[in-house]
Amino acid sequence: MATNLKNLSDHSEKNIINVANNKFAIIVSEWNDEVTESLFNGAYETLIENGVKKENIIKHYVPGSYELSLGAQWLAQKSDIDAVICLGCVIQGETKHFDFICDAVAQGITNVSLKYNKPVIFGVLTPNNQQQALDRAGGKHGNKGDEAAITAIKMLGLVQQL
């Protein structure tokens, strides 16, 4: 389903668990920071609204979305971190650079989650232009940061059932 048919801030209550004792790391790309800070605000507020303690949320930055994978790895390897949320915004330019970054960061984040066996969430926007990004970072299509935070909580809920 395309995002324009679903609000990114809407979610079901499935697998929403008590996360009062869980610790979350949020790694944020500095590129397109007007967008990525909105994504962070959405993710942070969503975690708090769902019972995460402020002291259990840590925030760090990387220069660009390409570096999210390594930043996520450095956080995921910490035994006290239960989930990592990666936030970025890669906007299509004139060249194929967009494709290389998007492919690399999507695969890289997946690899980290599998390597450390914990949720590492892909909260990276890959829009064609700035307006599409703003629409998905607290605009008419909701906030992908909200989605990323809920996804982290739901994955912790799933693994508790197994």
Ligand SMILES: Nc1c(NC[C@H](O)[C@H](O)[C@H](O)CO)[nH]c(=O)[nH]c1=O
């Ligand atoms: N153009 C965008 C970038 N480019 C920078 C890369 O992510 C990376 O930091 C650089 O290639 C050095 O390794 N990053 C974004 O997050 N968004 C962009 O639109």
Ligand SMILES: CC(=O)[C@@H](O)COP(=O)(O)O
């Ligand atoms: C995604 C990018 O790296 C992009 O913004 C770079 O722009 P360009 O492809 O025009 O060099």
